[in-house]
Amino acid sequence: MTDTPTQLFIGGAWVDAADGATMPVDDPATGEILCHVADAGAKDARLAEEAAVQAQEEWARTAPRARSEILRRAYEIILERTDELAHLMTSEMGKPLAEARGEVAYAAEFFRWFSEEAVRIDGGGGILPDGRNRMLLSRRPVGPCLLITPWNFPLAMGTRKIGPAIAAGCTMILKPAPQTPLSSLALAAILKEAGLPDGVLNVVTTSRAGEVCEPLLRGGRIRKLSFTGSTQVGRILLAQSADAVVRTSMELGGNAPFIVFEDADLDKAVDGAMLAKMRNMGEACTAANRFFVHSSLADEFGRRLAERMGALVVGPGTRDGVDVGPLIDRTGRAKVEELVADAVERGAEVLVGGRAPEGPGCFYPPTVLAGVDPESRLMDTEIFGPVAAILTFDDEDEVVRRANDTPWGLVGYVFTEGLERALRVSERLEVGMVGLNTGLVSNPAAPFGGVKQSGLGREGGRVGIEEFLEYQYLAVPVR
């Protein structure tokens, strides 16, 4: 902890907030304050914007290979410091160390992937149909970006945006979530060490998100917003982006259906459910929120899932053998408690868990609810905790209709051994991603993102860099 920066990172320098404000960072496992970091205000936002705007032109002219090599070096440094970064992440966010190490590898991979993409930005062109004109197409960076990230994947949500922005030649301001600023500050230090020029990345940690971000979005100098967070906040930011017609990518909330058909392999389905539900303690946009299980299998599925969930060890993420860390804060835990209480009031049976322990920390036990009433609040609210809610169905058309009956459309999970059904149902689901007989879809080489109110655009994959590039078309007469 002693070496982790706690100041703002503006124009390549570590600086205090202009008004000297700081904010605490808590350890969710104990409720104790870990440290204080600088708490940026509007003036700091202006300074960060100025730094990003000033650096943009020269940065856009750097050789793609130079940008690629900075990302590659940063990728290697991140991997060398896996343990250090994992401890930092666990201390501010709570996830068990093994998961934090997994996130470090996942986060680093975005830098490796985009270091490879930086040198493959292509243009195009040719003779136009009239034969009189030529078209030359070139790609250019969209310009200075504002990147806003959530707390649940403190490192990977940053690298998933910073990687393509660097590869494309954009400068940027990163505003991480106030619960988890340390991972982002550590990442900035790594990028500086890897040779990133001053001003290309600026990090403003703040508890005053609106004061910092709104003037940037409305001011006309920031050309792109890349946001990951809730749909509710996403809507506000889309409205703020409209004034200056800022280009946006939005990775928003989910409400994933997890469908187990009567011909599913139950072992695969339970393994998949453990992954889709318990990754990150259920605090993931991809978390399975609604388990629809064919009525012929529901009892057996519920029993096996409850057995697996009940065997998980809950405790501080730094302790050996712990599978499930604390939730992010008291507010997050109170929301999970309310959703479970509502489902139980409406008749759900608690197969395991269901009651928060006494004592410090924001712990909540892995919980399985069976016979959940479709009207329960957790059916149309992201649970964001280790709670599996099981409903039953009998018919394919019915389950597809119920799965799609939500404003969200990030990911869906389908478990069946029938090839035709697998393809048919996957195609009918209104989602950006499908896990077919698997509970994990995230991969830096695949386009991540949702439809409907789960977002706009994609991150990662071949298309991830496109979000940070513009086309310029040049018309040239043939003769």
Ligand code: NAP
């Ligand atoms: P959140 O409350 O929407 O916050 C996300 C970020 O937006 C935080 O940095 C937050 O800072 C900031 N923010 C909030 N209001 C703002 C405003 N008016 N102006 C500028 N910034 C503002 O979400 P969260 O609770 O951190 O994260 C959980 C949500 O993220 C879930 O809905 C989850 O599904 C979603 N998520 C989606 C993906 C995806 O890829 N689709 C991935 C991970 C998470 P403050 O906290 O200071 O307000």
